[in-house]
Amino acid sequence: MKYAFSVEKDGAGVVLTSRDFPSLFCPGDSVEDALKYAPEGLEAAVAICVEDRQPVPMPSAPQRGDVQATLPLRVALKVALSNGLINKRWKPADLAKAMGTSRAAAANALKVGHNTGLNIMGQALEAVGLPEVVTPPSALVPSA
Template sequence: MSDFQFPVMLEPQPEGGFVVTFPDIPEAITQGEDEEEALLVAVDALETALSIYVEGRKPLPIPSAPKRGQKTISPSALECAKLGLYRAMLEQGVRKAELARRLGWHLPQVDRLFDLNHASRLDQIEAAARALGRHVEVRVA
């Protein structure tokens, strides 16, 4: 299970469709015409909300345990890797400039690592993780 697997609430609407919210992330809210669409667009809402935390250098929310039968949503695998890297950086009190120095990169390269909309390469994320004394694990479940 992902460190970023967040419980989601689907609320049926009288006019049809579902409103999607996340108990742990009040900034993430969206809607879909049916349950399948609502869960699909929930990923984008979650990633957008989490990017607000990253841009503001705020600690990331910790997912609560889902209630019985409650669905969960996580960001894409690449975004999970970026968020894990961001969390490690915050835990260690390392700023982006320090990470850039450790990697021998320019600051804009490090900025792109934490841009959830940028398609960073996995080898770059792995290099940054090593610079923080961590490693990236990938698995298919």
Template sequence: MKYPVKLQRLGDDEIMVTCPDLPAMTSVGTGEADALREAVDGLCSALQMLIADRQAIPPPSAAKRGMKLVELPPLAVAKIGLYNAMLQHGIRKSELARRLQVHLPQVDRLIDLRHQSKLEQVQAALEAVGYRMEIRVMAA
């Protein structure tokens, strides 16, 4: 999952990053490489705000000329997939907790992009809502 971002120079080395798909996302870095690394955290924070507000996660749009793409970590992509599946099918967190036979705080952590859940736990939750996770490795 790669979101397009705009880079804007603020000063000599400072670069601000924004995302047209997520207006709440803004991050700043020193130099382009640092700004793009910081953008990952900014994207995850903006997406987490949508999750907290029970809003739909917008899919990434196509990058326009001059934009860069920022790829989300695999665990975040899996958690977003779980959240989207729950939202789409009207599955509440309490229902998922019942299906997984876990306590509600464990489900909260499964859709918290800041929490380092085990990928296997997210995979089990996806299966509990009728989805599967597929991971592919390709040449760069």
């Protein structure tokens, strides 16, 4: 997932702003410097949405002059899971029941800062009806 940022001059430096997360600002001496902070800023903005049980916005299309920052894969999977729970009107307890696991394990799958294993994320995404998120395309699966 790549999120677009507009670039604004700020004195001797720049500030990156996001249309998708209006409260997110990434300052720096240069665009490259500010982009170093963008993934961490995105992760924090996503964490707030997830903790507040609010939908995480999908990336908007970049506009002329925008730069993009990539959301780490583990966070992108948690975005899909969180939005999937919201779409199903589920709480973490519902996820735990569907996965056949503890409430704590289901809650950890949603915590942006938790290093949840890919196997657990796959089970959680399948439980909310999103198995295609972690299923590799057939072109990537080695033939026998």
